[in-house]
Amino acid sequence: MGFSQIMFSWTAIIPVIVLLYYFFRKKYTDQTVSSTLFWSEIMQETRVSPYLKHLQKNALLYLQLLALLMLVLALMNPYVKKSTIVGAQTIFIVDTSATMLAGKGQSTFDTHKQEMLTLMDELNGRPVTLITTGAAPKAVLQQETNTKEIEKAIEDLQVTYETAEMNKALDIAQAFVGDTPTSIYVFTDTLDKKQLPMDKDSVKWLVRGAAKDLTNIAITRFAATTDGQVTMALVQLHNDTNVEQKVTLALQNAEGEKVVAESVIVPPNEAITKTFKDLPLDKSMTALIDVKDDYAIDNQQTVLLQTATSEIVVDQGMHQLIQKGFQTVSSGVKIVPSLQVADNQDATVITNQTALLKKMEKPLVLFGRDDAEKVETSGTVSTTSDALFAFSELKDVYVSAVYPGFSTYQTIATIGDEPFIQRSPKGDIVVLADIADTDWPLHPSFPLFLWSTEQQLSEAVGSLGIFTPNEQRAVALAQGDWSVYSQEEEFLSSVTMGMLAAPKQPGIYMVRSNNEEKHFIVQLQAQERVIEEGTSYTLGDIPTIGKEGTSKASFVPWLILIILVLLVSEWEVQRRRGFTN
Template identity: 80%
Template sequence: MGFSQIMFSWTAIIPVIVLLYYFFRKKYTDQTVSSTLFWSEIMQETRVSPYLKHLQKNALLYLQLLALLLLVLALMNPYMKKSTIAGAQTIFIVDTSATMLAGKEQSTFDAHKKEMQSLVDQLEGRPVTLITTGNTPQAVLQQETNVKSIEKAIQDLQVTYETAQMNKALDVAQAFVGDTQTSIYVFTDSLDKKQLPMEKNSVKWLVYGSEKGLANVAITRFAATTDGQSTMALVQLQNDTDQKHELTIALENSQGEVVIEEQVSLAENEATTKTFKDLPLMDTITANINVEDDYVVDNKQSVVLQTATSNIVVDQNMHQLIQKGFQSISDHVKIVPSLQLADNENATIVTNQTSLLQNMQRPLVLNGRDDVEKKEINGEVKTTSDALFAFSELNDIYVSALYPAFDGYKTIATVGDKPFIQRSPQGDIIVLADIADTDWPLYPSFPLFLWSATQQLSESVGSLGIFVPNEQRSVALAQGDWSVYSQDDEFLSTITNGLITAPMQPGIYTARSSSEEKRLIVQLQAPERVIEEGTSYTLGELQPNGKEEVSKASFVPWLILIILCLLVAEWEVQRRRGFTN
């Protein structure tokens, strides 16, 4: 606290003058009069309370002195130092991933929205840029100064369930900085300090994380398959807490009816896998866990099943390890000569013939290429958050040579900076390496990858497969008008030219035309099933022109209000005593 007009402190003499006036005013001597003796009993209460009598007698003095003292204080303009946003502009980076819904009394996302609303009061005319995270970061506001527009944009923010991909959002924020002194607020659950670009001295980073001690028990993986007579399901659970948890796991059909239910006990930081066999035939199946934790979004997961078993046809020229790998995961595998592959349009084909990519009606698995030469490569294998790798992690495998990538295809795994595995717009899965140039078959991820690939390609017959929230993908659909509906038959979006945008929330959805319908699943990506420890910190300092920016909250308006109330009280005291006295 301080005073900005200390020169007016001399006015303190005014209350002293008033006090001296009361000292030298005319005084009266108390004289007992016989006719008032009978009033002594009535005044007994006043004599019992001498302080009250004193206050009644000198109320006007005290009120005048207090009013004058407050007036002197107001002239000196007292103020309180108020926190303010430093810099010439402000950038808000808001994490809208699914894990922001975790929280105890309120979600991390809601807590951050309230914090942003409170920061708006400290802007003092500074422009605001608001950026949301996701696969494609969005600049919701750009250099906005209107407080109402800023508050509305913050209020309208919502979780998109996409993985944050914070590096992309940070790059977008850097484009708005330039040489301007900037405060960048990052509202997320957890962010490593090493991810922040610290090249510029004109930036102050303020990171707001989630509250600590959040508990989470999740369904990390869920798969189901059928042989046409019964269904088998596999559920993997993970307890990320330091406490033992008792939970109930239930499998439901498309009508929401519980097919099977089981009690599970999970020790601290334990992962377990439950297998359910001989379940009734279902077209969709949903796994639910009922557990007391702070993040409920990952307590549910769904898959689509096919009642018909898809045949797998493997090119005779493919490596023996690939042939044996597919035979180990399915009983419906045929090894056929290369020239006969085109005669098996209703099967999932595994080959290295590039020409079949354009000639086959159904998506296929292309392992290697027969139209170009491969080149030696050296680097670490990295994968994206694609559903194809839900059960198979490729981080430890070695690849010595790769074929050139296809233009326009989506890369879902790389070796160094070169594409390793791609997905075509039609759904084909392309592995740009010969199996002989890798040690992949030595790892358990190899048969799991083959199983995931065949499951996704067989799903494409009766369903559109598995999507991540808001994912855009080209799908093979018959001619006609197609739309996407929720389980409650609510219209969500239209599929235009075979390009579908997946719904935002995880669940089961239906793509429907006038004569046909197909199911699709929206699932959380793997990073959205893990709650990280919250982190909040500040990095960097801004001191424009070598001076620290200070915002002062003045007390003068409140002091004036109190003085006015005191004047009203003085008037009332004087009125009761009589103005002539």
């Protein structure tokens, strides 16, 4: 605490003058009068309360002295130092991924929103930029100074269930910094310090993470397949805690009835896999676990079951490992001469004939290319969060050469900077390498990749497959007006020019046009099913060219209010005594 106008301390002499006035005012001598002796009994109460009598007698003096002292303090302008946000501007980066819903009692996301609203008192007019994460980060506010607009934008924030992809949001934030001293708040659950760009001295990073004691047991993988008669399901559970957990795992049909239930023990920090055979047929199946943890959304997962599976036709020119691989994952596989492959329009085709990409009506799988030369490559394989890699991790696969990619196709796996696996707008899956140039068949991910490929292309017959939250993808639909509906028949959006925008919440949805209907699933990405220990820290500092990190909160408004109350009290005391006295 301090005084910014200490020069006015001389006014303290004013209360002293008033006090001296009361000392030298005219005094009277007490004289006993016989006619008042009978009042002595009545005045006993006053005599036994001398302090109250003194206060009543000198109330006006005390009120005047207190009012004058408050006035002296107000003239000296007392204040306390209050912390404030440093820098000339502030940037909020808000993680809106699904894991932000984890929390004890209150989610991490809601906790961060409350902290952002609290920081409004420390802005002191600084402009605020608000950025949300996701596949396409969005600048909700840009250099906004209106406090009400900032508070409204914060209150309207919602979880989008997308993976954060924090690097993209950090790049956008850097574009707003320039050479301006900036405080950047990152509201997330966990963030490695190595991800923060520290190339600018004018930035202070303040990372606000989740609590460190959150627990989670998740369904990380769930798949179900059918041969038209019975269903087989595979469920993978992961325990993120350091304590052994006992959970109840159940499978439900489309009507919500339990098909099977089993008590499962999951070791600490480990994953286990359970398989169920000879289950009844249904349109869909849901796996759920009954457990008390701090993240509930990953305790349930749903898949669609397709009883009508398409035949798989493998080009005879394909490598033997590809032929044997598909024969292992599916019973309906035919090996067909290369010249006859194009005649199988109703089958799922596995080939390297690039020309068939346009000739075949159904999506196919292309291993290699017969219309281009491959080039040597090196580096590690990295994949996107595509559903095709839900069960197969390719990070340890070695590839020596790749074919050039298709410029209009979506790249879902790369080797260094080169495309490795692509997906066409029609749904074709293209592997831009010959199996002979890789050690992929030596990895467990190879048959799992073939199985995932077969499942996705088979699902395309009666459904649109699996989407991630808010994913936009071109879908193969007949001509007509298609609309997206929830299971409760609620209209959500329209399919425009073949592009379907998936809803944000996981679950089963449908697209409908007249009497035709197809289902699809929105599913959390794998990284959104595991929560990590929260991290909070501060990095960097802003030099003195920025604004100070503290502000002065003055007591003057409160002192003025106290003075007004004292003046009203003085008036009331004077009124009761009589103004003539």
